[in-house]
Amino acid sequence: MAEKEETKLSENSAEDDDVRRDEDESETESEESEEEVEPKLKYERIGNDLLNILTKDAASCIAVHEKFLALGTHWGMIHILDHCGNNIVSKELPAHQTTVNQMSIDENGDFLASCSDDGRVVINGLYTNDNNQVLNFDRPVKAVSMDPHFFKHGSGKHFVTGDDKLVLNEKGFLGRNKTVVLHQGEGAIRNIQWRGSFIAWANDQGVKIYDMSSKRRITFIARDNPKLRPELYRCNLCWKDTTTLLIGWGDSVKVCVIKERLSHDARDLPNRYVEIVSMFTTDFFISGIAPYGSSQLICLSFDIEEGAQGEAGKYAASRPHLRIIEPHMDYYDELSNDALSIRGFQEYRCNDYHLECVVSDNIYFIVSPKDIVAAKPRDEDDHITWLLDNEMFEEAMVTATAHSKDLKKHNFQDIGKAYLAYLLEEQSYSEAAQLCSRILGKSKDLWEEEVYKFAQIRQLKSLAPYVPREEPRLDPAIYEMILNEFLQTDEQGFQRLIKEWPSSLYNIQTIVNAVLDRLGRDNNNAVLLHSLAALYTADKRYDKALAMYLRLKHKDVFELIHKHNLFDSISDKIVRLMDFDADRAVTLLLDNLQRIPIEKVVHQLEDHPKMLHIYLDRLFRRDPHSGQDFHELQVKLYAEYDRTKLLSFLRSSNYYPLQKAMEVCTQRKFIPEMVFLLGRMGNTKQALKLITNELRDVDRAIDFCKEHHDKELWEDLISYSIDKPAFITGLLNNIGTHVDPIILIQKIEQGMEIPGLRDSLVKILQDYNLQISLREGCKKILVADCFGLLDKLVKTQRKGISVEEDQVCQACHEKLIVNDLRYASNIITFFCRHSFHEDCLPVHAMETCSICVAQKRGPGRYSMLRK
Structure with a gap:
């Protein structure tokens, strides 16, 4: 089948082949800038064989059926065509000698009736020659209509003709034609429409309806505007269904419904009547009328006023319009208004246009002498096309999702790809990237195609967050290309992707080489070094990663060591670890003594005594016996870096040489430490001498004597203190429980002034009394306990013993x-x-x-x- 010409927007030209929904040329710029409303109909100009026919002849009328259409011309020819304009073989009928005025097709599409100004009425069987008829009248026949059931045997083969009277023709006995005049005397009959048992016709006075079942005329509907000449503004009749008649005449519309008369009191009235349910006047002339949907109408309208003049005084008409209206009782709402570019429309008048419809297929045929256009309700594909043309991509995708089963031309992905292309053209890169997951779904090929588009405009950075990592998994080159884009333009983003993306997505060595190349131009770039360390880790080259993290002093060093058991790798990097974070490094070393022996750590830290001190100090606090071989070294380290802990270390450890420790303390004149060491070495007298001579601290001297419980030390201290009133006061206050105070008092010279002597003597007496009281108390407690225990023994021995x-x-x-x-x-x-x-x-x-x-x-x- 030859393809149909698709109608599109066109210029104002008589030779234009496109049909468009257009705005009136008189609209202002502000009106043109308003948001465009989506049309309800789409148009296709019928071409193919029809073009050749109309090139030589001109259309005068048309009759349509769901199987075909019949075109009548001004030369009296009848052409049977399919809906695409192709000739049906051997279906060209030379029926008349002049203009074909009207044609009628029976319900089954088997027979065609036509009439003409030549006075002939022709009945043609399209599939058989039976029942073919040619009737000759002595005057022009303007209208003809067949019984819808003409094709049935025994139907009577009725048809009606109209000239100055309405004649019912019936095939009678022996094939003779029987005629009955149904109406006459009111002027020429210009239009007849037969549906079911009802015949509607229009003459110069109005519209009448005849009921074939009752053989009676049931109504007369007068013409509204007698001023309009019938030969210029014909009456357009269309049956919406078997009981609803649409009338469009001049500038008025009527919707008539045939109803059953409930009351039969008036015996002379027909049993049916007509109710006009809607009647209104339009601001346009009607060239054709048809039903649209359940409650709406389509009107082919003609807007030009009679006598309009164009250039050079010639007659000039405007484009015809196809309007969809919602009828009400006495007004209407216009829902759609499409201006049609019909070939030669400038020269046509209202009656030059015809509108016929195939209700079952929702096809409307607009006929002019040189052009025929088919209009159809827009489907979801058309709706999406309009949305795309108006750059309403989001709505188009929603529609495609909701009506995916109804679409033949469009699909969600194609719409989405068009949307992406639009966004990229508009430089809305971020928005386009966000939509990719929704549009491209799990299609590997579509993703890779789109990535290359982003790469061409250098916008891979916008797309990177949305690139799939699992389903689908793209070619490694795609991920490498994105990483390289970041590496060259956004080092922070590159580092972030390295951390977020699984390393299995790309070839690690390829990216490592790219990073090394960049580092060759910027050797100390911390971000790139961090990224390189992460890449080495992903590639399980942990030694290189560890070296890189140590160079950067990165917090992930220790996590990396623990996670990947890199203790062998750090055995020669202890100094760098300590330099990075001494506290965490020492913790790591102490937690893994079996893997990193103490001796190895000490050996590496020999040239870094401060670090060595930190390590050995923590080791000693954790286990005083673990590093005993290095306690001698620790004495020096404590003396150098943390003297506050030296004395505590000397007291706690038994593994250092006393003489070596003494030399260290002597060199630095650490008197308290020297005192302790002398005491441990047994040289208590020298120790006491240091306390008294160097420290001059009577309390410390007393504590030292108490600690060693040596009578000679007390005597030495007393001898040293006898000429020092302050020392005597200290001794009097503290030795009462260790040495007889009388010994000290007897050695005090007469007349020596001793600070606080009275208080000291009082304290001695109080301490003595306290000792006496304690002894008395202890004695009483002991005696009471003895008596109590004896009593308990007696009571126990008195108890019986069971045998x-x-x-x-x-x-x-x-x-x-x-x-x-x-x-x-x-x-x-x-x-x-x-x-x-x-x-x-x-x-x-x-x-x-x-x-x-x-x-x-x-x-x-x-x-x-x-x-």
């Missing part, structure tokens, strides 16, 4: 308790629970248990023999 029935004598091993009293004996039970018959114990053993005594004597005899 079990099966218990035996420890001497004879017979049962202690017997039933026969003749053999009974007294029982002796000791506190040790050993029991005997009284008769079994010798007299000397009645007081003590011989078994316990024997047990106690054994070790004693052994001891004596040993001695």
Whole structure:
């Protein structure tokens, strides 16, 4: 089938081949700038064989069927065409000698009736020659209409013709034609429409409807505007259904409904009547009318006024319009108004246009002498096309999603790709990138195609956050290309992608080489170094990554070591670790002593004594015995870097040489440390001398003497202090519980002034009284405890001791308790629970248990023999 010409917007030209929805040329610029409203109809100019026909002839009328269309011309020819304008073979009928005025097709599409000004009415069978008829009248026949059931056998083969009267023709007996005049006397009949059992016709006076079932005329609807000449403004009739008639005449529209008359009282009235449910006047003339949907109408309108003049005084008409209106009782709402560019429209008048429709297919045919245009309701594909033409891409995608099953031309992805192309052209790169996931979905090919588009305009950075990483996974070159874009223009973004993207997406070595190339031009770029370290880590080249992190002093160093067990790799990097973060480095080293021995750490830190001190100090605090081989070294380190901990270390450790430690402290004149070392070495006198001579601290001297409990030290301290009143005061206040104060008091020279002497003596007396009170109190407590324990012993010994029935004598091993009293004996039970018959114990053993005594004597005899 030859393709149809698609109608589009066009210029104002008689030779234009396009049909468009246009605005009136008189609209102002402000009106043109208003938002365009989507049309409800789409148009296609019918071409193919029809073009050749209209080139030689001119269309005068048309009749349509869902199978085909019949075109009548001014030369009297009838052409049977398909809806695309192609000739149906052998269906060209030379029926008349002049203009074909009207044609009618039966319901089944088997027969065609036509009439002409030549006075002939022709009935043609399209598939058979049976029932073909040619009727000749003595005057022009303006209208003809067939019974919709003409094709049925026994239907009577009715058809009606109209000239100055309405004649019903019926095929009678033996094929004779029987005619009945249904109406006459009111002028020429110009239009007849037959639907069901109703025939509607129009003459110069108005519209009438005849009921074939009752054989009666049921209504007359008068013409509204008698001033309009019928030959210039014909009456347009169209049956919407079997009971609803649409009338468009001049500038008025009526919607008429045939109803059953409920009351039959008036016997002379038809049993049906017509109600006009809508009647209104338009601001345009009507060239054709048809139903649209369930409640709307389509009007082919003609806007030019009679006698309008164009250039050079010639008649000039405007374009015809196809309007969709919503009828109401006495007014209408215009829903759509499409101006049509019909070939030669400037020369046509109202009656030169015709409108016919195929209701079942929703096709409307607009006919002019030299052009035929088909109009159809716009489908979802047309709606999307309009949205795309108006750059309403988002709405188009929503529509495509909701009506995907109804679309034949468009699909969601194609719309989305067009949207992306538009956004890129508008430089809305971020918005386009965000839409990619929604539009491209999981299509690997579409993603890669779009990535290359972004690459061409250097906007990969905008797309990077939305590039898929799993489904679909793109070619590694795609990810490498994006990474390289960031590497060259956004180092921070490059580092972020390296962390976010799985390393499996791209070839790591390729990216490493690119980073190394950039570092060749910027060797100390911290961001690139961080990125390179992350790449080395992803590539499991942990030694290189560790070296890089150490160079950067990055916090991830220790995490990297722990996570990947890199203790062997750091054995020669301890100094760098300590220099980066001494605290975390020491923690790491101490937590892994088996992997990184103390000796190795000390060896590496020998040239960095401060770091070595930190390490050994933490080691000693964790385990005082672990680093015993280095305690001698620690003495020097504490003396150099942390003297406050030196004395505590000297007290806690037993693994350093005292003499070496003494030399270190002596060199630095660390007196408290020297005192402690002298005391540990046994040279307490020298130590006390340092306290008294160097420190001059009586409290420390007293504490030192208390610590060693040496009488000679006390004597030395007293001898040293006897001529120092301050020292004497200190001694008087503190030695009362260690040395007899009388010794000190007797050595004090007469007349020496001693600060606080009275208070000191009072304190000595108080301490003495306190000691006496303590002794008295202790004595009382001891006596009370003795009496209490004795009382408890007496009470315990007075208690009875149970003897079990099966218990035996420890001497004879017979049962202690017997039933026969003749053999009974007294029982002796000791506190040790050993029991005997009284008769079994010798007299000397009645007081003590011989078994316990024997047990106690054994070790004693052994001891004596040993001695």
